[in-house]
Amino acid sequence: MLKISRITDYATVVMAYLAQNPVDIHNAKDITTHTHIALPTVSKILKLLAKAELLISHRGANGGYSLAIEPKKISIASIIKAIEGDVGLTECAHTDSHCQIEASCSIRGNWRVISQIVLNALEDISLLEMVSPMSTQSVSVDKLKQALSEMNTEQQGLQDE
Amino acid sequence: MLKISRITDYATVVMAYLAQNPVDIHNAKDITTHTHIALPTVSKILKLLAKAELLISHRGANGGYSLAIEPKKISIASIIKAIEGDVGLTECAHTDSHCQIEASCSIRGNWRVISQIVLNALEDISLLEMVSPMSTQSVSVDKLKQALSEMNTEQQGLQDE
């Protein structure tokens, strides 16, 4: 477990397909044919992606969807967020919801930090890298290192709350 | 979303509590009192953690559970694994199960890499760090960098499959 939802998984497949022709407009039927994901499901996913402004929708006849920005600038994290909303490993990591054990729970803040770390890893992977066979070198260690140190600074403030 | 399960979340709370007195034996009732997690749930969690050899169980009167190894050597990843089994972000990332779109899915391998990255981040955080107020410096960038480069080597082989 620790899974992303199936729909999110499919969303990355759809995005990957669109990224192959970043300029073209594809309608839902076309995408179904090429990805082998059921039409209603594809349709649902496309709506969510459009709402999150990762795709531009073209209504009416000859309509369809096209990428809103270049594949290089679309992170895996942004796709996950588009489908699943805000990401946090635990309930309290991303909302102010109060779980029952809250009072005695000493590790809230830490889960937030961990969620951030995971999220940063995901922010750091672009759709472009996802389409091309990913030799792990493309996940630049330097980029990750930088992202992490940036996060440290941010979190410093967070701890002070 | 992208959540660990509630039980897993609780498991970290339980482990964190035990880590406060790494030598002592605590029974389920005691842990319930201090964590405010329902007794049957605590009991269930403890059994799973013991099965995964993160805890040692002491049966009979005056029995209970104690940490099997020192908090420093227990990773968050190991706790998650104890409760949820093998971790992978997508279905195909950790099993050989065949999803319907497999044939046209070009991104299988990449999800595996990403899962690895997330897992590494989680392996790198110890229970000890979880108990102490976590300033993100404690998540050593160097350690992460090293873990990542080790992973690169492993994955190199994986890609060749």
Place this chain on the structure above:
DNA sequence: TTTAAATAGTACTATTGCGGTCCTAATTAT
């Protein structure tokens, strides 16, 4: 030796979430 206090193991239920489908508008090219 008996009793009480624990864990081990397993089975069960209820509920929530999610995947997936479908229907009715609104929009737009031809």
Place this chain on the structure above:
DNA sequence: ATAATTAGGACCGCAATAGTACTATTTAAA
């Protein structure tokens, strides 16, 4: 006008999960 699309919901059924309960086993202590 018409046909092809997306927009936006509503809806259902299954599966996974949380949480509970029950019985057997083990062990300390009276």
